[in-house]
Amino acid sequence: MSNGFETLAIHAGQAPEARTGAVIPPIYQTSTYAQDAVGAPRQGYEYSRSGNPTRDALQECLAALEGGAVGLAFASGLAAEDTLLRAVCTPGDHVVIPDDAYGGTYRLFARVTERWGLSYTPARVSDPDAVRAAIRPGQTKIVWVETPTNPLLGIADIAALAAIAHEAGALLVVDNTFASPYLQQPITFGADVVVHSTTKYIGGHSDVVGGALVVADPELGAELGYHQNAMGAINGPFDAWLTLRGIKTLGVRMDRHCDNAERIATFLDGHPSVASVSYPGLSTHPGYEVAVKQMRRFGGMVSFRAVGGEEQAVQICNRAKLFVLAESLGGVESLIEHPGRMTHAGAAGSPLEVPGDLVRLSVGIETVDDLLADLEQALG
Template identity: 60%
Template sequence: MTSGNGFNTRAVHAGQAPDPTTGAVIPPLYQTTTFAQDGIGQLRNGYEYGRGTNPTRDSLQAQLAALEGAEHAFSFSSGLAAEDALIRAALRPGDHIVLGNDAYGGTYRLINRVLGDWGITNSAVDMSDLDAVEKAVASGNTRMVWVETPSNPMMKITDIAAIAGVAKQAGAVLVVDNTFATPYLQQPLSFGADVVVHSTTKYIGGHSDASGGAVVLNDAELAEKIGFIQFAVGAVSAPMEAWLTTRGLKTLGVRMDRHSSNALAIAQWLTTREEVEQVYYPGLADHPGHELAARQMRGFGGMISVSFKGGEQAARTVAESTELFTLAESLGGIESLMNYPSEMTHASVKGTELAVPENLVRLSVGIEDVEDLIEDLDKAFARL
């Protein structure tokens, strides 16, 4: 680690010391499952077996902790694997989770269906409504409050500091999914959050070529429990995925600047279109969470959702008509993606209070030339 403390400096150098044997500036990829011992129980620098520890994963974890301003970070094979490990470490059967009423469908499925069978209960609430959150948390057995800000896909902004106060009073752990904002745009721990989670598959990896997830926190006792589950259950990030994610993290700041500037230009263009019912982007001055996002975030990110006056058919037509915006699951890569949440990323919440409007599409705005992206959208709109 260098003496520099700026975000981009930490992104490039944290956990990335040159290889001591060869002097390689980029630390090597340790593509190995096991490590030679100098005698029975005599480990070299603590390395024994890949499920437990691996130098490449250790480097990524050091990098993640540095960028979120935390003491501990754990890297997993996916965002949901990270979430599952956290919840099993922090909660017990009978405990209750309060989460946003437009949470990511996969997170809701995990909490409601998988962990529901384990005895975890949940309630969904509008996290931008502090009174509603206080009422939901006051149930008596709430042990975790789960926040996405900006939320997926409705782009709601939650006051992290205010929710942290509510959670603390109830003795609950506040978890913030920081996937959309990334540690470059937002630092939830500095606002009072207890734990940050990421799908590193998205912006942190940034190139749509490595799946992963992360849990980042300061609490040493909870960190020990998460570390044990990471080892004992084994849903760890593989060495190649960890190495690719580390590579992606080094350019996170410059990529997010471009994602954000492109998204703002596209959001402003969308507001001029008569086909559009509403644009959901916190960078727009008329967004309900704009002022809060401006205080809480360095920038407004690369995600936009848009609803159409023509209803479901209009949304489907646009989603299936673009060329540069690829119709696909996921988000956060350098390429632009188009998603129809109702049937794709959020299909698991259809028929619930978390259901996504059928006239809505979600854009993950990439780093291409913004003029080309707008032209692509314009041609798709011409088919309406």
């Protein structure tokens, strides 16, 4: 098979079904499977927590798109993160995390894994020296990176951080949710594990919740697969099928997301009601040169800070009409939110607290002139 991205997205793990020739993988909506004899399951399937053909198709496709050895699908992005941490880390270990990480990831570290003895240090992942300084020799097991980061859209140099992590005997884990595998493949730059909320761009239609891990090392993949089964936070067959359906159009959707986001970032960059814009496709972005090196294009996420402060940022969100006021991101529809009071509210008062005047946009694939007109009226 060709290894072109769009070809893999449509065909990897998704050969026509053998019995009928159906071109779309069936939804194997079953909890258990008949066995030919005691200890002799057919084609290895015995119970759908342990294995399901629809989920296997998704997992094979995800691994192919990220250039990894093993893909694993989970009930949510946080379920994938939790499984990874519990498989790799033990009490007393340490993790470096972004100092503007996704609020749910921060909550997992600060409210859940810290209670069983996993410590963490926030660091600016766009600064390799800051990451190196945050590592605790002999204790740090993971350097955890988002690139772009959520919500400030910082850019991390994956290759540089892979070298730093590996020198310290740690794994480099990259949350690739904002970029998607169409725009960026962290494993090709040295990452050990890629994390996704497949709810976002991979699913792409705001109708399914899921998560994924893709790993470079088959042995680590087998260990994570064991924990996926033992912990049980698996992706159900219908959710896996919906996610596969979304993957088929990922490339064409991402191109339109990028087209629209580039127009909107340029518009905001010159608007008198906007103090600053964070978008890695702007040449003024401090991570622009690194983004050019490791990304195909710059994504559909744009953040900006309002001139009038927090209350003005909230009013901009409330005045938007075509941009839907909602959490999440990566769907075909455009969304607007106030991170400080919505997705990142749990980080208030912590080192990861986001600016109160920040607005985050998930730019959809609508007609861009309609989106620009909505932002113009929302900005007042």
